[in-house]
Amino acid sequence: MHPAAEHSPLGKASEYIATYTPSLLFPIPRAAKWAELGVSATTLPWHGVDFWNCFELSWLTASGKPVVAIGEFAIPADSPNIIESKSFKLYLNSLNQTVFDSPQALQACLEKDLSAAAGKPVGVRIRSLGEVEQDGVVGLPGQCIDELDVSISNYEQPQPELLRCNPGKVVEQVLHSHLLKSNCPVTGQPDWGSVVVEYHGPELDAASLLTYLISFRQHADFHEQCVERIFLDLKRLLDPQRLTVYARYVRRGGLDINPYRSLGPVTPDNRRLVRQ
Structure with a gap:
């Protein structure tokens, strides 16, 4: 097991928190696994990104009306930390009963919190269901x-x-x-x-x-x-x-x-x- 992961929410009972709680995010340093693979932050032989897609993104407008959308998060492959997936899910759940004035305000909040957890700037896109539906399903190349x-x-x-x-x-x-x-x-x-x-x-x-x-x-x-x-x-x-x-x-x-x-x-x- 990754030495940091045993302290994460994974595999443990977790309370559902429905109001904004950025402290739920649990970063796991990449350095230990990089060392296991024979590389380090200064010798990484790759460029890249980790795309996370969230299909359960929801929040409240100023009038109290719920909104649902799909979130796309781009975490740099050379960021010091990954974000443990259950903690990511719990954090996103904490937005469900939280009011944001606009999708842009939510995006700024997500960028701030996820970048702090990852240790490098994280790109965020909030996409409507219709927009993603138009993309459709694709096949792999080759x-x-x-x-x-x-x-x-x-x-x-x-x-x-x-x-x-x-x-x-x-x-x-x-x-x-x-x-x-x-x-x-x-x-x-x-x-x-x-x-x-x-x-x-x-x-x-x-x-x-x-x-x-x-x-x-x-x-x-x-x-x-x-x-x-x-x-x-x-x-x-x-x-x-x-x-x-x-x-x-x-x-x-x-x-x-x-x-x-x-x-x-x-x-x-x-x-x-x-x-x-």
Whole structure:
């Protein structure tokens, strides 16, 4: 378990607080997991962002009328902290009976509180249901590798030794899988996701990538660290000219988490998938 997470609200009974309480936010430093992966705040080999989408955002107008909307939060991948997901949910619930004069006032409040918790400026968009509905549901780019015939029997820990490439053939390729699953390191509950690998480098053996991704199935880690581990393992194997790895996780508690990591600056497409 992450050393800070055992003090978080995860896995504990929690009172529903319906009025504004920013102290509910529980930051978890990234540094310990970065050290486990062999990187630090000054040596991060990636650019990126963690997109959180909130489908249960609600507050009151000055007249007492409720409003519902969808919130999009962009947390920099190099921020000192992640925000523990249950605390994020509890904080958002505390807005339900809180009056804001306008969506802009709510946005400013969210930016202030989330940036303080993350340790870097967090981008916030408040979107109407109609706006998100117009975006629709999208598919992932590139080739789906889920139908490849593979055999695997070890699901406890990620196995980078499974990965293979063809050093003599350089390609530009996009591969994706919907078979990513890991477990919450605190509650043990499953986290389901779809993962995309975009790269320019030695040809990655698609079957080996699939077996590697499946080896995360019983692994306990947060969403962000799973994506960072995949990114680093592929970077070591391929030494690519370009590499982007991102995952779109299934919503839990009204929130989905979507970490993006890339060798260069990235402009993610944050439209939802069919399972989101």
